[in-house]
Amino acid sequence: MAYEFKLPDVGEGVVEGEIVRWLVKEGDVVSADQGLIEIMTDKATVVIPSPRAGRIAKTVGKEGEIILVGKTFVVIEEGNGSPAPAGRPAPAGGQKAAPAPALKTASAAGPPPKAAPPPAAAATAAAVTATAATSARDILATPATRRLARELEVDIARVTPTGPRGRITHDDVRRFAGGETAAAAAPPGAAPPPSATGAEERQPLRGLRKKIAEKMVQSKFTAPHYTYVEEVDVTDLVRLRSAAQKLAEEKGVKLTYLPYVIKALIAGLKRFPLVNATLDDAAGEIVLKRYYHIGIATSTEKGLMVPVVRDADRRSLLDLASEIDRLARGAREMSLAPHELSGSTFTITNLGPLGGVLATPIINHPEVAIMGIHKIRRRPVYEGEALVPRDLMNVSMSFDHRVVDGAIGAEFTQHVVRYLENPNLLFMEMV
Numbered sequence: 001m002a003y004e005f006k007l008p009d010v011g012e013g014v015v016e017g018e019i020v021r022w023l024v025k026e027g028d029v030v031s032a033d034q035g036l037i038e039i040m041t042d043k044a045t046v047v048i049p050s051p052r053a054g055r056i057a058k059t060v061g062k063e064g065e066i067i068l069v070g071k072t073f074v075v076i077e078e079g080n081g082s083p084a085p086a087g088r089p090a091p092a093g094g095q096k097a098a099p100a101p102a103l104k105t106a107s108a109a110g111p112p113p114k115a116a117p118p119p120a121a122a123a124t125a126a127a128v129t130a131t132a133a134t135s136a137r138d139i140l141a142t143p144a145t146r147r148l149a150r151e152l153e154v155d156i157a158r159v160t161p162t163g164p165r166g167r168i169t170h171d172d173v174r175r176f177a178g179g180e181t182a183a184a185a186a187p188p189g190a191a192p193p194p195s196a197t198g199a200e201e202r203q204p205l206r207g208l209r210k211k212i213a214e215k216m217v218q219s220k221f222t223a224p225h226y227t228y229v230e231e232v233d234v235t236d237l238v239r240l241r242s243a244a245q246k247l248a249e250e251k252g253v254k255l256t257y258l259p260y261v262i263k264a265l266i267a268g269l270k271r272f273p274l275v276n277a278t279l280d281d282a283a284g285e286i287v288l289k290r291y292y293h294i295g296i297a298t299s300t301e302k303g304l305m306v307p308v309v310r311d312a313d314r315r316s317l318l319d320l321a322s323e324i325d326r327l328a329r330g331a332r333e334m335s336l337a338p339h340e341l342s343g344s345t346f347t348i349t350n351l352g353p354l355g356g357v358l359a360t361p362i363i364n365h366p367e368v369a370i371m372g373i374h375k376i377r378r379r380p381v382y383e384g385e386a387l388v389p390r391d392l393m394n395v396s397m398s399f400d401h402r403v404v405d406g407a408i409g410a411e412f413t414q415h416v417v418r419y420l421e422n423p424n425l426l427f428m429e430m431v
Contacts, residue, residue, distance in 0.1 A: 002075050006072050019066075020040045027056060029054070035050075036056075140168065209303050212303050223368070230417055232395055241257060251318060258324055258350065262348070266292050272408060295309075310343070346371070348370070374396070
């Protein structure tokens with residue numbers, strides 16, 4: 001008995017996924033819950049397990065291709081039966097199936113068919129066609145790239161791939177088409193003209209990149225942004241963190257400044273609950289969140305991801321540091337589950353390693369604020385008449401002006417700055 005396994009819903013709002021890697025091949029025997037395929041969605045890369053035991057009778061799709069939720073991607077043969085072939089069902093009663101009718105080459109009212117080619121020519125043409133079809137199926141290219149090749153009348157099997165894992169890109173097809181056209185038009189012995197297509201490469205906007213684009217447009221066109229920037233003297237914080245690093249290392253934890261920033265941030269969110277909120281446009285209501293799930297914007301090879309530290313207010317500094325490190329590694333490896341990438345109430349984007357004086361971070365919709373932290377620099381500062389070295393850092397806050405007025409945004413920022421400049425207050429209030 002054959003079971004057609006359709007791609008399940010792997011997360012809220014996910015309608016398609018890109019095949020990253022097949023973990024099985026046709027003919028393999030699998031057990032229930034064994035991984036079948038890695039699928040990359042716009043939220044995460046997930047492994048789809050087998051719903052039952054059996055033999056893999058058929059796999060649908062190649063690495064790099066897109067598969068829609070609800071579409072069959074693998075057929076599993078259970079027991080001793082074999083899957084029914086595609087097309088017409090087998091006739092009942094053991095009767096032999098009637099042969100398929102021959103394809104018509106012209107309608108009854110149409111012109112008579114052309115004379116058939118000589119047998120030798122027909123055999124040669126059939127062999128070439130079969131070889132080209134087989135090669136086209138074996139190459140790695142997206143459906144959009146294959147369509148472009150057909151439009152440009154390019155034999156995709158002859159195109160040299162330059163994409164990842166030997167994938168043929170749009171630019172590969174255009175470059176081949178331009179080279180073929182130029183070669184055909186140039187007189188014998190003439191130098192080939194330069195191809196303008198070689199200066200461009202088109203990449204499909206899909207997966208994580210597409211989701212980022214949609215989210216950014218939604219945020220900017222929905223929430224009227226304003227940004228407030230402040231300079232922070234983090235000299236005491238630098239000293240405190242340096243003293244705690246050795247203890248953290250002994251416990252196997254990498255202690256960065258982010259746990260301290262999160263603690264200071266939560267102190268501000270508790271004091272100004274409007275900043276830890278969302279705006280329900282449909283209901284016309286501001287939804288105040290009494291929990292603190294902090295998103296940490298993380299740069300990956302695929303694009304920006306925002307893993308979420310849940311219940312950050314209930315975690316210790318070392319627990320925060322450990323969780324941040326785990327989530328960052330998972331984001332870079334594209335191995336986080338969908339629930340680890342959603343549900344944040346406030347987001348931090350750490351611009352420190354790249355420096356910068358200020359930024360205008362785009363709010364992670366539907367949140368109403370975001371915090372950007374910049375590089376810590378040691379600079380001379382006047383204390384009275386004397387110049388002393390201090391560690392300074394800028395913070396850039398962006399707010400949704402529909403919910404957070406300018407005065408509230410400034411007061412919130414100053415409250416967070418107070419805890420960053422006096423980190424001992426965090427322990428006094430057990431934030």
